[in-house]
Amino acid sequence: MPVPELPAKGGRGTTRRRERRVSKRWTVSAVLLDMDGTLLDTEKVYFDSLVAALNGCGYNDDVVSLCRSMVGLPGPVCEAMLLDRYGSAFPLAEVNRAFILNRDRMFEATLPLKSGTIELLDGLAATNCPMAIVTSSSRRTAERHLALAGIRDRFDTLLTLDDVTHGKPDPELYLTAAARLGVIPQACVAVEDSNHGVAAAHAAGAITLMVPDMAQPTAETRTRCAAVLPDLNAVLALLRERGVFARQSS
Structure with missing residues (x-):
């Protein structure tokens, strides 16, 4: 289950507590990724x-x-x-x-990626970790923007607003994504950038990570997150620390 965000600074006791928490492995079957503000700088x-x-x-x-x-x-x-x-x-x-x-x-000129997007997708692909896009955008917009950004072919599973009755912060998108991948939501890591997205992922039962974009997390959002991280490179590092890739490649 998610654990609170770890303090960035602290004494020796804080370091030991962080090491104990980081050493705890997560049971993860898939990674679910928001699109706008998370992978794409839109x-x-x-x-x-x-x-x-x-x-x-x-x-x-x-x-x-x-x-x-x-x-x-x-x-x-x-x-x-x-x-x-x-x-x-x-x-x-x-x-x-x-x-x-x-x-x-x-x-018109380009559709930029967020820092660490390619590194995270490469890391997931290298270990055959199932993943999906989970976005509140329409399918038409999602298809177009992922193609413009050059990463559409990275995803076999794409969940959009057109696939559900209720968008975020309702959990339906995340529940549907987990079902499409044949896994339980509690065995999914969800990566989001917004408070509304975090609410959706957490309500579905996913291990929720936030990389803030336009808005910083509220106090309530922080309680819903396993971690609040500065960028997607930090997401990749945390997944490695929690043993997610080790199990996927074994």
Whole structure:
């Protein structure tokens, strides 16, 4: 089961406690990976694109805070939040068109990966560890963005908002991903970047790791995580420390 995040600093007693915890092996059958903000450096593009779209349509109140609260949520939920805030007369179609135009313009040159993405995927592939993408994006968007980033062929299993009734923070995506891979959720490591994503993975019963992107973890989120880590290279190192790869390759 998940353990609390380990302190970054401390005395000799803290070091001994950390060593004891790190030596504890995890029983892991698969690794489930969020896409936006976790593998792909897209969340800031989405955020900036939506803020610009709202400003361009005449909405200049505290849209930055509103857009920040949407990080990690499915598109339909974000749209409902906009309608709830601005009322039924809100020009949703116009804002969506402006958002897509802004987003696609920013992605024209390249779609960057988060630091450590390739190293983590290489490590998982080298030991034949089953893995899946678990994203709140639509299948069309996920297919396009993974292809643009050059990593679509890394995944045989891709779970998107189109595969479930409820997106994150509901656990349905993670439960469905585990079922597709033929494993129990409690034997999965989930890697997320947002508070909403962590809530979904934890509710499914997965060993949940967070690599924060646009938003830092709340106090409640920290209690749901086995660890909060600085980047995907740290995720790879922790999986190795916990013996995940050793069992997969044996």
